[in-house]
Amino acid sequence: MTRIPHEPSGELNPLQVLSLDQLRRRTSAKWRTYPDDVLPLWVAEMDVPLAEPVVRAVTDALALGDTGYASGTRCAEALAAFAAKRWNWDGVAVERTAVVPDVMTGVVELLKLVTRPGDAVVVNPPVYPPFYGFVGHLDRRVVEAPLGADGRLDPEILEDTYRRVTEDGRQAAHLLCSPQNPTGTMHTREELATVAALAERHGVRVVADEAHAPLAVGDEPFVPYLSVPGAERGLSVMSASKAWNLAGLRAAVALAGPAAAEDLARLPEEASDGPNHVGVIAQTAALTDGTPWLDALLDGLAAQRSLLASLLAEHLPGVRYRPGAATYLAWLDCRALGLGDDPASVFLEQGRVALNPGPTFGTGGEGHARLNFGTSAEVLTEAVRRMGRAAARHGGAG
Known part of the structure; x- marks a missing residue:
């Protein structure tokens, strides 16, 4: 890619x-x-x-009084089109998506689907601080697998951590920050494929926070986690909020790999009832015309x-x-x-x-x-x- x-x-x-x-x-x-x-x-x-298309879409919605409850799949459809054009990736299957209120709410809901209270959630510090608070509030254990001295994922540390958190037969998840916040590291296709292989070997479910995905600053391409071999049981959350500065107009899309579709289908209805309708309008406009x-x-x-x-x-x-x-x-x-x-x-x-x-x-x-x-x-x-x-x-x- x-x-x-x-x-x-x-x-x-x-x-x-x-x-x-x-x-x-x-x-x-x-x-x-x-x-x-x-x-x-x-x-x-x-x-x-x-971006002017976002301003126009939100202004039009306000002029119409279109400030009710969010519905439909247009944000996921816009993300699918953006991913195909931007990353040459046709893997956003709208039928395997759900609109959620924001990235961290989506992450929490996905972790609920694949872990139980007391289970471990692996993170790669230094990493986005809310990972610790949200996972702890979810009654899961944060287990660190630090980045290497080069600021990249360390396969040996990761495998050892996976082994430890699953050795008692418990479920575990890996909350992967991709691209990495705060380092700006862009995980390569090879690195992500290694994560997927190790996760499958040890029965760890990967949930990728890909909020910064559109913000590839250099020539290095962003690689969606769900696009790599072995990530079929993976889950991801994407959003336009970081790239288009829409933190106050929140919405996000949760995505499931082909083998995780049944997991996402168990997402409770109330988890998809919270997206900001104007946020969905703004993010759809950003992805489509921004x-x-x-x-x-x-x-x-x-x-x-x-x-x-x-x-x-x-x-x-x-x-x-x-x-x-x-x-x-x-x-x-x-x-x-x-x-x-x-x-x-x-x-x-x-x-x-x-x-x-x-x-x-x-x-x-x-x-x-x-x-x-x-x-x-x-x-x-x-x-x-x-x-x-x-x-x-x-x-x-x-």
Whole structure:
């Protein structure tokens, strides 16, 4: 499977449209959690206007008063068409999908289908912090199989973990983050096929969180987990929310491999009653007509990724940063700066820049911070300059 290249969209870089003054008028968590003197580069919201097709679809729905309950399969149909065109993958069988309220709600519902209370759910830290909270609240045990030193899945660690969590005959699942949040790692077809083979060998059910799937920044293609050999019993959740900045218009699509169709069919009716109808409309429009906007965004994110590397080399040369192949998130190794286990607290208190604390991402998070570079070049530049000054004031080896 190869990534299908895109032509220049002719659209403006969405990251360079809104001024800082305009952004500070927003009332979302990103812009209201901290005081106005803080540059927020933390939660997964981008500093972009919405794609025009999304605005048009939502505006039309509001004008009609079309704000009732969600129904139908149009979001899944739009995802199927997008996957076929974008990833050259015809594997989204609409009859094996279900619309769910959002990605994490979908993940929880799928885990309920394939595990029981007390069963283990394997995760690969450093990884999206809500995995720990949602799985724990579900009364399942989080078991870590950390990424390797290269930031990639380690087959030996994974197999050993699979063996341990199933040796007493209990069921187990693997909550796979693909692409990986916070590292931006894009799992290869070979790596995913290895996961599928090991999971089948040990009777582990894989549930893939593929929320960042459309955000392949470089030339490396995104590979859907359900597209690899051996993943027929796998399950996945996809959404347009991350790529088109639709966290406030939530919806997601749960997908089942051919051998998991009966599992998905057991999804209770109430699990599909919660999607936001306007969110479904927005996400359908994004997947159907929002590709030119997405392409312009990806070009902008590629430039931001390069800019971030240059800024770190200039202002924080002690930080190790391995650019990821997907997402608008950067995983910063700040251990050489001497800022302690939570460098984000230093950058906030002394630099007035908000990042996500590394320790919340599980094993391997100490001394790290997650930075969201889905913002303008001006904001990113000022933020890294502030971080450099903060590290210097703290006595770190900037």
